[in-house]
Amino acid sequence: MTRVLAAYDALIAAGELRPDAEQREAAECLDALAATLERPRRGGILARLTGRRTAPRGVYMWGDVGRGKSMLMDLFFAHVDVAAKRRVHFAEFMLEVHGRIAIERRKEAGDPIAPVAAALSAETRLLAFDEMMVTNSPDAMILSRLFTALIAAGVTIVTTSNRAPADLYKNGLNREHFLPFISLIETHLTIVPLNGPVDYRRDRLGQQDTWLVPNGPKATAELSAAFFRLTDHEVTEPIPSEDVAVQGRVLHVPKTLKGVAVFSFKKLCGEARGAADYLAVARRYHTVILVGIPELGPENRNEAARFVQLIDALYEHKVKLLAAADAAPDALYPEGDGRFEFQRTVSRLEEMRSEAYLAQGHGAAGEAA
Template sequence: MTNVLARYDALIASGELKPDPEQAAAARRLADLATALEATPKRGSMLWRVLGRKPEAPRGLYVWGGVGRGKSMLMDLFFDALDIRRKRRVHFAEFMLEVHQRLAVERAKELGDPIPPLAKAIAEEVRLLAFDEMMVTNSPDAMILSRLFTLLLEEGVTVVTTSNRPPADLYKNGLNREHFLPFIALIEARMDVITLNGPVDYRRDRLGSIDTWLVPNGPEATKLLSGDFFRLTDFPVEDRAHVPSEDLIVQGRSVHVPKALKGVAVFSFKRLCEEARGSADYIAIARRYHTVIVVGIPKLGPDNRNGAARFVALIDALYEQKVKLLAAADAEPQDLYESGDGRFEFDRTISRLEEMRSEEYLAAGHGGD
């Protein structure tokens, strides 16, 4: 318990965080959960056999609030301090893609309902599942969630998740939402719901009043964007050579993300828009990251119309998910595609790029929450 709270208090003392009663309450609850998990007998241990049953899993947490309120920061403190072996932290969208793949494998065995064996397999792998950004956007996910998570909880898995929405607003106005309502009831019955909606948007505060579209490309723009990345992710600047990368699996293909941490991704225009990419790649990126940094955007026109078309698809995907875009380019948005075939179609992209620089857009939550 002391470990989580000591780390949180140290951030307050250093001035990295401002005192926030809701954050402090959430930190205490996460610390209590860490203590409970560390004290719970391990699966298959002697105490399990003495009891003759599975020990009841500690009650999970659903932490929700507006963008930039410190949800991911608190999850970092909790997950890093938690001293158990079988723990996993994963972005919720990535987990659900994995679930669909594993269900397909189970169905191929033709042994009946594929969900119970999957839940049992996951429970063998982890005691804690920690999700970043629970957000349900499609009917297949909605149909699976209630049954899968009921079984996971029965198998002794503790779930902790962050979200921009309260449970009652998940999958709001979704197709056949009535079938999803048991999942909302499950969250409210089996997890503690914690709200983080303090007055400070820490993520927006860290961006300050900078221009998110830098002109021209070059060392100065790259240096500024690099500084933004380290501020947004709290990654030590002195370890800049060791920033982690990530690979997203999209329709069986791998999309390499050169730098990825805490929901922030960095790409070059060349890798992102001049290589063979499709809308599915950009949608996956937009769902996975709340902030995308793109460097090296050139002036566009008929000579690089394929790259321009992919850039349009990228901006459409980022805009729909309210992803923050930080970019370095050779021209302002209105001058990016000056003339020639395709210029007329680029007008909507210009409009979206301008809106994505506005305070209203930057204050919106990822996914439009």
């Protein structure tokens, strides 16, 4: 047993996690992978001649929301003793890959995917992706070749997804070109379903009202408790911040952990921000806690317009919103430019408080995955 399974069992013993047979099986699988990765690699003659080494078999964990996929992935990643390891959100990784491919293309030196895969595999032996989903044709078209090259170069892939491999890029354009990627995943990764009956995230939210009125110490205390419940963070420890790059600019996220981000209305909607910022937020975080939403008057039409864009992005990506505001959604912006359009936002905000909305997985609605 490496430290992965031990860490999982310790969390169960401490009462932080409820026993779950499927999760334990997944933890065993990840533990075995950690052990293989930690063993010194013997390069055979073939490996030395070709420069290729066989990658230990990766893992594809899939299942409905809140089943503990990211939690298990984090445990694995924290405890596997491999220096060249990298954990990255899948969407972010694909943006990076397209950026690197564009640079290679400009060199006009033939197939741009091969050098990108070579560079990635020189940097890391273990790639851990969270939330693999395939939602656009440019990604779908390159994934098979990219991942074939990565695996051939000895990179082990561990990933989570809300879908079984066979359902990735479902109904996507030119899906026939994508099918080799599905076979690749099914052949080279161990498929681990995590589809038990309990949505632990929903459980942790409990009967938490997600739109708190008014702003003030009571709402702050409730939202802060929700943050700690959702992230398992120790109350006494400082909460990390991060900077997200959006079209060459930086969006500072003052508090974030495990896919949950905290923003103030002032920072997110009170400054010159646009759809690109809100999409970046919606793609990156499954839960957004937004504090300090004031009542908006006609003089706040810019804030109101940005808030509409923010809510559209969050709604499209099924992001959970916990908010503290000075008014209920329908009384937030009673008059001013764009009041008519704001009505849709009110309706979305109402829906976003519903049990059905909260039970959905993170990811763009209506996308092909």
